[in-house]
Amino acid sequence: MAEIKIEKKKPVWPWIVAVIIILFVIYFFWSSNYDKRRGGTQEINFQDSISMSSTELQNEATSFYQNPNAFLDQLQDYSTFLSDSELHQENTASYFHRNALLKLIKATREQAVTTNIDVTRNLEIADENALKVTHDVHNAAGYQIKKAASEITEALTKIQKDHYEDLHAEIKALERDITDMNGMRAIDEQQESILSFHRHALDLLQKMGLHNPAVKTNP
Amino acid sequence: MKSSENHLHRLEDLKDYQVAPDNTDIRNWNVIDVDDRVIGTVDSLLVDLVTKRVVYVDVEVDDSIISANHDPDSSPGELKEFNNKAGDTHIIIPIGMMDIDLSRHRVRALGLNHRSFSDAPRYDRNYSFESRV
Numbered sequence: 458m459a460e461i462k463i464e465k466k467k468p469v470w471p472w473i474v475a476v477i478i479i480l481f482v483i484y485f486f487w488s489s490n491y492d493k494r495r496g497g498t499q500e501i502n503f504q505d506s507i508s509m510s511s512t513e514l515q516n517e518a519t520s521f522y523q524n525p526n527a528f529l530d531q532l533q534d535y536s537t538f539l540s541d542s543e544l545h546q547e548n549t550a551s552y553f554h555r556n557a558l559l560k561l562i563k564a565t566r567e568q569a570v571t572t573n574i575d576v577t578r579n580l581e582i583a584d585e586n587a588l589k590v591t592h593d594v595h596n597a598a599g600y601q602i603k604k605a606a607s608e609i610t611e612a613l614t615k616i617q618k619d620h621y622e623d624l625h626a627e628i629k630a631l632e633r634d635i636t637d638m639n640g641m642r643a644i645d646e647q648q649e650s651i652l653s654f655h656r657h658a659l660d661l662l663q664k665m666g667l668h669n670p671a672v673k674t675n676p
Numbered sequence: 677m678k679s680s681e682n683h684l685h686r687l688e689d690l691k692d693y694q695v696a697p698d699n700t701d702i703r704n705w706n707v708i709d710v711d712d713r714v715i716g717t718v719d720s721l722l723v724d725l726v727t728k729r730v731v732y733v734d735v736e737v738d739d740s741i742i743s744a745n746h747d748p749d750s751s752p753g754e755l756k757e758f759n760n761k762a763g764d765t766h767i768i769i770p771i772g773m774m775d776i777d778l779s780r781h782r783v784r785a786l787g788l789n790h791r792s793f794s795d796a797p798r799y800d801r802n803y804s805f806e807s808r809v
């Protein structure tokens with residue numbers, strides 16, 4: 458004698474919701490690691506150390522008297538990063554451009570402190586835009602690099618006009634590089650203009666460093 | 677009497693119900709009589725929602741059953757308890773009279789032979805089964 462029981466079907470929607478949640482969690486972790494995969498954790502740490510508040514800027518200004526070689530240290534850091542990046546091509550474009558700008562900003566800031574020129578606002582804007590290069594790598598990175606480069610150049614121009622009149626040509630070279638940059642284009646398509654800007658910026662800072670009082674007093 | 681009143685429903689009409697996982701869905705399985713003759717196929721399961729069990733099996737009978745019951749020599753005035761009409765191809769069998777053969781995927785009707793089926797009252801699938809039940 459047969460017996461067949463029936464039962465109410467279990468609703469499917471909790472499973473659908475669970476699958477959607479799992480997919481969302483996977484996507485969340487994937488997207489949060491996306492920048493790390495492109496740039497590595499090192500650049501995140503660097504971002505934290507370079508992004509400074511006004512108080513920190515003030516502290517840095519006073520630190521000059523404790524470490525008069527701060528500018529040269531930053532210049533060396535910037536120079537080393539540029540030359541290392543040429544050797545290590547595996548670095549992604551966003552990693553390189555962001556960190557190169559941040560190191561240039563830091564070197565410029567030290568030079569401004571050394572020469573007692575107020576370029577705080579320029580470098581703050583440059584900082585903000587440089588930090589966005591990673592966060593917005595697909596959309597407006599070209600614009601942000603150009604904006605940061607423009608602000609840095611403006612800051613360097615203020616320093617140059619006040620202390621290094623003979624370096625006018627170097628400032629012009631930077632301005633030409635910025636003119637060559639196109640904020641609407643992807644950074645991969647204008648690598649040469651950006652690299653040229655960094656080479657000229659390094660050249661300018663090195664020449665400024667030759668006349669830096671800190672160099673003379675602290676060989 | 678409406679099916680909702682006697683709690684009897686075709687399982688396929690109940691979208692929220694299914695055969696319990698540890699039970700066998702015998703729909704489309706062959707139905708055989710005590711002599712191992714195929715007498716039809718399980719078309720539907722009639723279930724009681726109160727007891728949550730299959731109560732009857734709706735069998736679509738084989739052509740041999742229909743033709744066996746057709747008696748062209750019977751006189752028009754002969755009294756019969758019922759008259760199967762053309763299109764009456766379904767039989768309702770209590771689940772208690774069935775035995776499930778899991779290995780051969782078929783259902784055996786206990787104590788019923790070919791003649792029992794050919795003599796049984798049938799109904800049209802397109803009409804209500806409840807009058808038969």
